Ligand SMILES: Nc1ncnc2c1ncn2[C@@H]1O[C@H](COP(=O)(O)OP(=O)(O)OP(=O)(O)O)[C@@H](O)[C@H]1O
């Protein structure tokens with residue numbers, strides 16, 4: 001699993017865990033609150049009240065119907081006969097009924113003919129069901145009057161009916177209807193609660209999904225942001241392995257990664273420098289090898305050639321008089337060329353085996369003055385301003401050779417009669433010597449490469465002079481530069497660290 005995936009999952013978990021916990025808590029609360037609705041027993045109480053009512057009423061209706069039918073068949077003369085009425089009173093009580101009535105119909109409507117109530121019940125205010133009889137006879141023969149009676153009707157003869165039943169509370173039917181309505185309402189509210197509960201569930205699930213998607217996006221962005229710098233670093237590292245470093249890494253992102261990028265850049269810079277140094281060392285080693293072979297190949301025939309020429313010089317008298325001076329001149333020219341070739345071979349072998357420097361306390365100004373003394377009569381005017389004592393530790397021979405090479409270059413570059421300046425001084429912890437000329441200056445195309453071996457614009461130049469100077473400077477922990485001078489010409493500057501007092505002591 002990649003680091004990015006891990007970070008993504010961790011961030012997602014951190015974002016989702018509290019959300020899930022909160023959603024779970026909310027749903028549990030919701031469930032507890034709504035289930036109380038069902039646990040309260042209200043519905044069951046209402047239901048059982050309704051059931052009890054229904055059973056009692058059915059039983060009363062059945063009793064009333066049975067009695068009404070029986071009495072209608074057996075007691076036709078109830079209205080007229082006082083004995084029968086007395087008998088009825090007792091029977092009513094036994095049956096648990098409250099009244100028995102005989103209704104007669106004239107041409108217009110039903111009206112009460114007789115009312116018998118149990119003993120002790122006042123007959124006054126007795127029920128009047130006359131308006132409900134026709135409707136009841138057409139249906140189930142049961143009357144539920146608005147005044148609170150429940151009665152059964154039975155036909156006695158044509159135009160005569162018997163009604164018997166109980167008197168309930170005056171508002172009984174309304175209250176029964178009220179209970180029924182309450183139960184219906186309760187059921188409706190229950191459904192509403194269910195719907196509401198589902199809605200809350202859906203809302204929470206939708207919210208969870210939205211949060212999950214948002215968290216996923218955020219986690220993804222954060223994870224890729226965090227790993228981007230690492231990825232860049234990995235790619236850069238792979239690049240170092242494959243082809244070597246190219247561009248420095250951008251120093252951005254979190255502090256730790258930024259400092260990692262800085263360290264990486266520093267490392268690649270050092271690596272590049274080391275590579276360049278190695279390549280240069282390899283190149284120099286190869287050049288030195290070439291120089292050694294060249295010096296060997298040139299030097300070998302030079303000695304016998306010189307000996308032969310000297311032998312010829314000694315025998316020049318044998319040449320006829322008029323040819324003698326020409327031969328002498330030719331021999332002198334040949335000897336001069338051989339001398340030049342010997343010098344060239346010497347330069348090559350110097351370059352090929354640079355001796356290890358033998359350090360001793362020296363005064364750079366004094367070295368410079370000594371070097372200038374060797375060059376006075378060469379067609380240029382030397383201006384020397386090397387007065388301050390500049391103590392360094394170095395190899396007298398090597399440093400003199402370096403100064404000599406710089407002076408030769410300046411003199412060779414100068415037109416006849418020009419001024420070459422030689423100056424020395426101190427700059428901080430460094431002693432410097434400058435050789436300034438008014439020659440043509442440095443060719444810009446060559447500027448980069450003048451310190452490389454065998455780079456020369458001169459017909460008889462070896463191109464090793466400046467290369468040697470640079471080697472000597474480096475052996476002394478110093479450096480050499482060659483730049484163009486304001487107003488024309490060039491300045492060669494050699495710097496060497498000044499020796500501290502303790503080093504001198
Ligand atoms: N003072 C200078 N003014 C202009 N060009 C210079 C100066 N010094 C050096 N150069 C350029 O740098 C080249 C390299 O110099 P370097 O001393 O290494 O070799 P060289 O002088 O050509 O040969 P050699 O030193 O063997 O005689 C020169 O050929 C020349 O083109």
Ligand SMILES: [Mg+2]
Pocket residue numbers: 405408409465466
């Ligand atoms: Mg030179």
